[in-house]
Amino acid sequence: MGFKISVIEGDGIGPEIMKATIKVLELLNEKQGLGLEFKHVDAGDKAKEKYGEPLPNTSFEVIRNSHCCLKGPIGETAGSVIVPLRMKLDLYANIRPAVTLPSIASLFKDVDILIVRENTEGLYKGIEDKTDEYAFSVRVITRKKTERIAEEAYWRAAKRKRKVTVVHKANVLASCRLFREVCLEVSRRHPEIQTNELYVDNAAYQLIKNPLQFDVILVSNMFGDILSDEAAAVVGSLGLCPAANIGERFAIFEPVHGSAPDIPKEYGNPTAMMLAAKMMLEWLGEKHGEKKLFKAAQIIWKSICDVLREKKVRTPDIGGNSRTEEFASEVMGKISLYV
Numbered sequence: 001m002g003f004k005i006s007v008i009e010g011d012g013i014g015p016e017i018m019k020a021t022i023k024v025l026e027l028l029n030e031k032q033g034l035g036l037e038f039k040h041v042d043a044g045d046k047a048k049e050k051y052g053e054p055l056p057n058t059s060f061e062v063i064r065n066s067h068c069c070l071k072g073p074i075g076e077t078a079g080s081v082i083v084p085l086r087m088k089l090d091l092y093a094n095i096r097p098a099v100t101l102p103s104i105a106s107l108f109k110d111v112d113i114l115i116v117r118e119n120t121e122g123l124y125k126g127i128e129d130k131t132d133e134y135a136f137s138v139r140v141i142t143r144k145k146t147e148r149i150a151e152e153a154y155w156r157a158a159k160r161k162r163k164v165t166v167v168h169k170a171n172v173l174a175s176c177r178l179f180r181e182v183c184l185e186v187s188r189r190h191p192e193i194q195t196n197e198l199y200v201d202n203a204a205y206q207l208i209k210n211p212l213q214f215d216v217i218l219v220s221n222m223f224g225d226i227l228s229d230e231a232a233a234v235v236g237s238l239g240l241c242p243a244a245n246i247g248e249r250f251a252i253f254e255p256v257h258g259s260a261p262d263i264p265k266e267y268g269n270p271t272a273m274m275l276a277a278k279m280m281l282e283w284l285g286e287k288h289g290e291k292k293l294f295k296a297a298q299i300i301w302k303s304i305c306d307v308l309r310e311k312k313v314r315t316p317d318i319g320g321n322s323r324t325e326e327f328a329s330e331v332m333g334k335i336s337l338y339v
């Protein structure tokens with residue numbers, strides 16, 4: 001079976017880390033006959049310059065008609081690309097693993113956290129206004145969407161260490177009170193999973209103080225956005241953390257990080273982007289019952305771990321001075337040993 005993958009290369013470090021990731025995928029495609037077919041689409045800052053809008057309808061149609069999308073980080077127009085894509089395609093679950101990788105300087109060893117973040121409502125719903133005198137953003141929480149994300153978190157926890165931490169600020173916000181109530185209702189349907197809850201400020205503190213206590217963190221949209229950057233710092237770098245935006249029928253895979261405009265374009269760490277590709281292969285594999293996609297995902301994981309463990313090639317964010325391209329060549333060398 002063939003899979004059409006729409007590809008948004010992104011801005012800043014995006015094109016380089018995407019080029020590195022596509023090379024890795026193409027090598028696996030060639031050696032393992034994965035049937036991946038890449039279709040590049042314009043979106044982001046460059047699309048805005050070229051067409052006057054960051055997500056032209058022609059791009060949206062190509063994305064919508066693909067099996068899934070691999071997306072690089074976008075610059076200034078990030079919010080006008082990923083937020084509408086999440087809403088229009090109803091990609092309700094944002095899945096963000098934060099895992100300690102080999103030989104990476106991090107606050108703790110053996111961190112393995114999965115942030116399950118609601119992706120279509122909360123403070124990013126877009127109900128807002130701003131004048132010179134006042135501004136507001138409405139935070140929307142609904143029973144239906146909270147129940148859906150909570151079920152997702154419990155389903156994932158059942159395959160992991162069976163612990164869910166519900167994060168909210170129910171002592172202050174009415175919207176969080178509904179989020180908490182619904183999450184706890186769902187928790188009662190899953191008595192085999194341990195549930196606890198934390199206020200978001202305490203969760204931010206605990207993530208630094210003792211991240212080993214967490215398995216799955218179940219959280220609303222903006223709180224999840226913030227906690228996942230923090231979790232990335234706990235495991236060593238934003239350049240290491242991938243994310244999946246998942247809906248019933250479609251999914252977009254991207255790094256947690258942004259376009260990193262403060263660093264030279266050719267020095268971005270491509271690990272997060274490559275691990276997003278790994279998540280994509282796993283999602284496609286599960287959806288279409290294709291074992292070879294899981295195997296390819298595992299090869300990406302093992303090859304990245306080997307390169308990090310050897311410490312020969314490292315990008316500056318993890319203490320080296322290698323370029324994206326050099327890191328990618330090293331990963332491809334490892335892949336060649338596994339295929």
Ligand code: ATP
Pocket residue numbers: 013074075078229238239240256257258259260261262263267268269270272315317
């Ligand atoms: P956004 O709001 O668009 O998600 P952000 O505010 O999280 O973006 P980033 O662009 O992700 O900001 O950058 C945060 C910091 O992490 C910057 O110092 C950046 O250089 C660094 N960084 C992010 N991604 C990488 C990467 N892949 N490789 C190296 N450094 C990175």
